[in-house]
Amino acid sequence: MLWPWKGRGGEGKARVDYVWAFVVGGGLCVVAQLLLDLTPDALTPAHVMVIFVSLGALLSGLGLYQPLVDLAHAGATVPLPGFGHALVQGILKEAGREGWLGLVTGGLKATALGLTAAILVGYVVALLFNPRG
Amino acid sequence: MAGKRVGKSTVAFARPPVVVAAGSVVGPMEGKGPLGSEFDVVKSDNVLGEGSFEKAEASLLREACEIAAYKAQVPMSRVDFLLAGDLLNQLISANFVARDLGVPFFGLFGACSTLVEALILGAMAIDGGFASRVLAACSSHHEAAERQYRFPVEFATQRPPTAQWTVTGAGAALLAESGQGPVITHATVGSVVDMGLKSPNDMGSAMAPAAAETIWRHLQDLGREPRYYDLIATGDLASLGKEVAEDLLRRVGVDVSGVYDDCGRMIYSPGQDAHAGGSGGGCQAAVFCGPLVKRLKAGELRRVLLVGTGALFSPTSCQQGQTIPAVAHAVALEGPGRGGEG
Amino acid sequence: MKATPGQARRYQELVSAKTPRKPVARNAALAFLVGGAICALGQVAFNLFVSRGLDPVQAAAPTAGVVVLLGALLTGIGIYDELGRFGGMGAALPISGFANSIVSPAMEFKREGLVLGVGAKMFTVAGPVIVYGLVTAYAVAVARWLLLGG
Numbered sequence: 114m115l116w117p118w119k120g121r122g123g124e125g126k127a128r129v130d131y132v133w134a135f136v137v138g139g140g141l142c143v144v145a146q147l148l149l150d151l152t153p154d155a156l157t158p159a160h161v162m163v164i165f166v167s168l169g170a171l172l173s174g175l176g177l178y179q180p181l182v183d184l185a186h187a188g189a190t191v192p193l194p195g196f197g198h199a200l201v202q203g204i205l206k207e208a209g210r211e212g213w214l215g216l217v218t219g220g221l222k223a224t225a226l227g228l229t230a231a232i233l234v235g236y237v238v239a240l241l242f243n244p245r246g
Numbered sequence: 247m248a249g250k251r252v253g254k255s256t257v258a259f260a261r262p263p264v265v266v267a268a269g270s271v272v273g274p275m276e277g278k279g280p281l282g283s284e285f286d287v288v289k290s291d292n293v294l295g296e297g298s299f300e301k302a303e304a305s306l307l308r309e310a311c312e313i314a315a316y317k318a319q320v321p322m323s324r325v326d327f328l329l330a331g332d333l334l335n336q337l338i339s340a341n342f343v344a345r346d347l348g349v350p351f352f353g354l355f356g357a358c359s360t361l362v363e364a365l366i367l368g369a370m371a372i373d374g375g376f377a378s379r380v381l382a383a384c385s386s387h388h389e390a391a392e393r394q395y396r397f398p399v400e401f402a403t404q405r406p407p408t409a410q411w412t413v414t415g416a417g418a419a420l421l422a423e424s425g426q427g428p429v430i431t432h433a434t435v436g437s438v439v440d441m442g443l444k445s446p447n448d449m450g451s452a453m454a455p456a457a458a459e460t461i462w463r464h465l466q467d468l469g470r471e472p473r474y475y476d477l478i479a480t481g482d483l484a485s486l487g488k489e490v491a492e493d494l495l496r497r498v499g500v501d502v503s504g505v506y507d508d509c510g511r512m513i514y515s516p517g518q519d520a521h522a523g524g525s526g527g528g529c530q531a532a533v534f535c536g537p538l539v540k541r542l543k544a545g546e547l548r549r550v551l552l553v554g555t556g557a558l559f560s561p562t563s564c565q566q567g568q569t570i571p572a573v574a575h576a577v578a579l580e581g582p583g584r585g586g587e588g
Numbered sequence: 589m590k591a592t593p594g595q596a597r598r599y600q601e602l603v604s605a606k607t608p609r610k611p612v613a614r615n616a617a618l619a620f621l622v623g624g625a626i627c628a629l630g631q632v633a634f635n636l637f638v639s640r641g642l643d644p645v646q647a648a649a650p651t652a653g654v655v656v657l658l659g660a661l662l663t664g665i666g667i668y669d670e671l672g673r674f675g676g677m678g679a680a681l682p683i684s685g686f687a688n689s690i691v692s693p694a695m696e697f698k699r700e701g702l703v704l705g706v707g708a709k710m711f712t713v714a715g716p717v718i719v720y721g722l723v724t725a726y727a728v729a730v731a732r733w734l735l736l737g738g
Binding site (some may be wrong): 397407437486 | 589592593595596599600602603606607608609610611615648663666668669671672673676679680685688689691692693695696697699712713725
């Protein structure tokens with residue numbers, strides 16, 4: 114079962130996966146784009162990114178983000194709200210397992226892979242390449 | 247005293263200084279624009295083998311100064327003052343060029359109005375008898391300005407249609423007591439105007455009121471009509487700012503249609519994805535020191551009002567929610583004109 | 589001269605009337621296409637990890653890792669900023685945009701040195717994202733933990 118399109122319940126299921134990932138992921142980006150375009154210029158892309166991470170965390174806490182993840186998988190976990198969701202779920206899971214200590218460590222533990230990859234790869238790429246403009 | 251003043255904010259030069267030579271150097275994108283063939287030097291890339299965008303900007307400015315001096319056959323040792331500025335913090339481009347050229351130096355900051363500010367002060371120094379030859383110069387560099395004022399260039403962002411594209415380029419004009427070339431007859435010094443706009447993505451509209459006020463004031467002080475000039479050229483209001491400035495002038499009964507254009511609009515063609523147009527001190531500097539001086543010398547243009555416009559903000563003032571003040575200065579130039587005209 | 593609030597408002601109205609509208613519908617469509625495509629690409633990685641035996645919850649993290657890697661590399665070779673100019677938030681919102689926000693300043697500030705240039709500027713945009721993500725996540729999680737016990 115090496116090939117991704119043959120995974121998880123056969124070809125038909127996988128194809129539907131891609132459609133949902135595309136639609137939900139693209140849909141989140143549309144909401145972000147509208148937020149950027151329909152508000153005054155003081156709101157930069159950086160602000161929108163921050164807002165969406167926080168929004169993901171909030172929706173996750175209210176139990177509203179998990180259904181989106183179940184439906185769209187990468188479509189919900191790859192956009193930045195997925196990062197907020199991972200933080201919240203990580204905290205709650207660790208806290209359930211290890212009490213208050215888990216409450217402290219859970220967030221970064223759950224997102225360790227993404228953050229470490231971003232910093233390490235980011236560092237190496239920055240050393241290897243130069244901006245071209 | 248003050249016998250050379252006319253009206254509220256204009257000065258008339260008793261012995262009008264001459265723009266004896268000018269040098270212009272631009273980057274590859276500006277070279278591909280509609281004025282590309284009229285610049286002295288078009289660079290093939292934006293780093294120029296200098297190792298950093300900031301060093302590249304200084305080398306553009308230095309080259310523009312050297313070209314101007316070379317054309318006039320004046321060694322740097324005989325230039326009395328260098329008046330120059332740029333957009334980078336603490337004027338590093340101008341300061342480093344001044345270090346290399348060894349000419350007595352005043353660093354100026356008027357944002358994108360710096361070239362006109364330098365022309366005015368240089369003309370005053372010459373007419374006042376304090377100098378025989380003055381170099382007035384200004385530069386900007388797209389990538390160097392972007393990372394100081396906005397985001398790094400490789401950061402994936404969209405620009406709104408009102409945003410302007412900082413020009414990579416420099417211009418230097420050599421002024422002298424006498425010689426061949428267009429003369430600076432008058433200068434109008436603007437005061438700072440702030441109409442309460444805040445968006446760094448629409449500097450043209452922030453500067454338009456200052457430009458309109460200076461143009462209006464200049465015409466009032468000298469009792470002139472816009473048609474007196476063949477060309478009124480603002481610095482970098484770009485499409486929207488130009489439209490707003492025209493509207494503001496119309497409201498006070500001044501019709502500039504047919505004679506008015508903006509250097510930020512002239513430097514790029516619509517297909518170049520520069521949004522509203524060019525900006526940055528190098529925009530007007532390169533356009534004036536390249537195409538406009540050439541046309542003045544050739545007699546294609548006889549009378550030009552060059553209006554420098556500067557948005558006087560910093561990333562800090564913007565982040566702290568301050569509005570964007572702006573200034574505009576104007577110099578009136580007269581060329582020798584076509585032989586048989588009159 | 590600074591405009592009075594009334595003058596400023598009238599001037600703002602004059603400018604707004606002339607300001608070209610942002611192509612909102614076009615931007616939204618492009619954001620959908622670019623963002624959707626990146627997520628579909630993520631889904632390829634996700635399905636691969638699941639087919640290799642990870643459960644869907646476990647697979648999310650390495651999927652993010654793959655998308656981060658892609659975003660960083662495309663930034664390095666100068667493609668991601670073009671993708672951003674084209675797709676707007678469609679390129680910025682996926683975690684590859686987060687990687688772009690780390691790599692782009694890091695590359696650009698290399699000349700200011702490895703510590704205060706690369707090391708510090710990497711987090712110009714990523715820093716706020718991590719900080720507010722973490723702060724909100726803790727506020728939400730602690731509230732939920734206290735109220736519902738997890």
